[in-house]
Amino acid sequence: MINQDTIVALATPSGAGAIAIIRLSGKDAIGFVESQFKSVSGKQLSKQDTHTIHLGHIIEGNRTIDEVLVSVFKNPNSYTGENVVEISCHGSNYIQQEIIQLFLRQGCRMATAGEFTLRAFLNGKLDLSQAEAVADLISSDNEASHQIAMQQMRGGFSSEIAKLREELLNFASLIELELDFAEEDVEFADRTQFKDLVERITFVLKRLIDSFAVGNVIKNGIPVAIVGEPNVGKSTLLNALLNEERAIVSEIAGTTRDTIEDEISIGGIGFRFIDTAGIRDTKDVVESIGIKKTFEKIEQAQVVVYLFDASESGDFDTIQLEIEKIKNKYPQKAILIIANKVDKLSKDKMNELDVTLSAVERSHYVLLSAKQRVGVEELKNKLLSFVNTGALRNNDTIVTNSRHYDSLLKAFEEIDKVKSGLESGLSGDLLAIDIRQALFYFGEITGEITNDDLLGNIFANFCIGK
Template identity: 50%
Template sequence: MPVNPWSDTIVALSTPPGVGALAVVRLSGPEAVGITQALFSKKNLAAQPGHTLHYGTLRDPSNDALLDEVVVALYRAPRSYTREDVVEISGHGSDFVVQQLLGALLRQGARLAEAGEFTKRAFLNGALDLAQAEAVADLIAADSALSHQVALNQLRGGFSDELRGLRAQLVKFAALLELELDFGEEDVEFADRTGLARLLAEVQGVVLGLLRSFELGNVIKNGITTVIAGRPNAGKSTLLNALLREERAIVSAIPGTTRDFIEDEVSLDGLRFRFVDTAGLRDNPADEVEAIGVQRTRQRIGQAALLLYLFDLTELTPAEVQADIAELTSSLPTLPVLAVGNKMDLSTAAQLAAFEELSEISIKLNFIAASQRLGLDALQESLLAQVRGAGLAGTGTATIVTNVRHARALETAAEYLAAVRQGLDVGRGTELLAADLRHALNSLGEITGEISSDDLLTSIFTQFCIGK
């Protein structure tokens, strides 16, 4: 029987506010059916089974005013989203009608739901664990194929199942260590230290693999900021327009046309890139405004996840390109850089050959003609390869971590697992081993909600929309 700390019934609009074809008002709680019945005139809802639809009209009991013609969906506990009785009323999408309907339901004893309260009840009633509950919000916010896929996998329990498997293996050894403490005076060992060391190495490998996947997961969830930088007239604005397939930035042969950064998003094979076109970099800006633009370019490079350095193949030498990239990344040694040579259609065979030789030695290059849209497919593949290079390959897991809270908990778990392994190596006492293993288990349990606090739950669920 689910444990429910609430005895009241909540109600909220579950579709976006505003005028639309339909609006869905959702109720959950012990009186969800009875409260709806007070307004519903077509049939006795209490006598109807769950997972059924019922057409009828709603009237305000206070004045018998007709509110709307609706379809009422019934979901009986425990076979519902919250594992409580749930009613979903589908009516016409008028703000006025919705407000009248909510007012009538509130007068019958319902109360307005708090942010995320439907999903919070689902978690507390055991329908979802905490990681799955957070995936609900991620699924609602998903704006690319990959972010949708990752959120759906987490919602269906893929991540949670992996964590539960890890915890189950560790719990057995933790129990044996705790048993040893009960027989401390007799100096006996119930936990096989060799087997524990082998298990710890295996579990630690999976945890570290999950942590490595967070770099890709963060990109999938939040997108990757890609700054297009280079000297004036390299074709940065032309490239931005070509990538976006629209005339987003002004293109001119006059150096210094772009004075401030322009940014927009595009999805490439399910990954969301935020391209930033910046002012051309040169040592002697033409005026104060251009100087400010150059300064902002350098600031944006410092905030980038990927630098796309664009240069004119007909103007620069390989040595100049190397010097520019070195200068731009001197304080950002870990910033990934993709060098792109533009105006390949105007370049000589000798110029291309010189850069191809450079590419073989030190810098991977792409050649394009942005104005002619030549080489863009290969450039897009290179962009995707840059992002995915530190992704699933080598993580040792099919799960992708996208949540900062999960990553922090995994980091803590990895630290305590390392402490247990070190303790085994140096012969540390059972009490210290058991304490470190207990902390590792708690950190893993925090992700799925097996270990949680009211403050944590409040922090998570207040980020949800009201009707979810």
């Protein structure tokens, strides 16, 4: 399946910049570049050591295209496991295309999306979960997602799975051996040790499966819907959180007609805030559409921030009833109650409000003034408390990939069948069937078991040049 041709692609983002990097990989990569490269010291690239950099010019006939730095990585000590050359040229779009077109005319082929990493996988430089972590690392936009991607790219997740798979494979071999001596009625696989192994695998699989809830949040960010009646300060709060004038603010009720979204990182976790239209009865057609979208966004959000104007709320019992309605309508969602404009309250009123909100069952609340930026940091800390980041702090393995999650669930199901079979004294031939299936799902994660469709789906999501 490994192509023997040499591929070329731009490895840096397209567009003009200070420098650009053009990458080639394949058996003839060094030869292709050597034929078009004139070193300032007269060196031949093919005779140079691996992991060296050389100054010179890319030429075509008598024409000099650019002064460049050429980095040489010889197989097998390269990212792809093949000969790799990286050309650092000036970042002009014209120069980039001239160099790429030059090598295409020489016989190189344009790389497809993720083909460099695919070759690294096929050449045994990375397993499949590590290769997928490369894409996650490129797309990471906060500290937490970056940390997880780095951990997985270094093999933290796959090495744990590979070790369990190897131990299970050893027992599977012994059970398969028993089948060859069925008439002698012998047991090569110690059932007590096998039960201990199955218990250990069950524990690890459950931990990894449970970690997906946190991992998915860290990878994709947490959608937070800011809801409430018109003119309670939702847009002002969004601006305070983002520390910029992102949403239009006015005294006119119903100013926000559509949802406004933006994302910030809090404690290394991405939160995507959604400022929604104020909820009220209205005959305005456009505002009605905005309110309809508000309820759609609440359904999509993982956290609902319910905002009310504390300075306009003389009857706190009514507020308590409204909060209960929200919590009853969305029982599965984390609800955070925000009493806004508390800067307009007297000290006694503030204490009364605090007592009222603390009496609401399972209530998370913050007293703040979005306009004065008072209480915003406490709000951020409350939001962060909704995310279980303990595993991240302890450097535990966290699953973020839905494909891995699906395979882990299926492996857990098969291991559970093996566990039940052992407890009921199931025969070795029937145990072997479930063990084989568990091994299959383990192998899907790390790439011991793959097919062209699976690889095509995974690497099609990569950028070209990686």
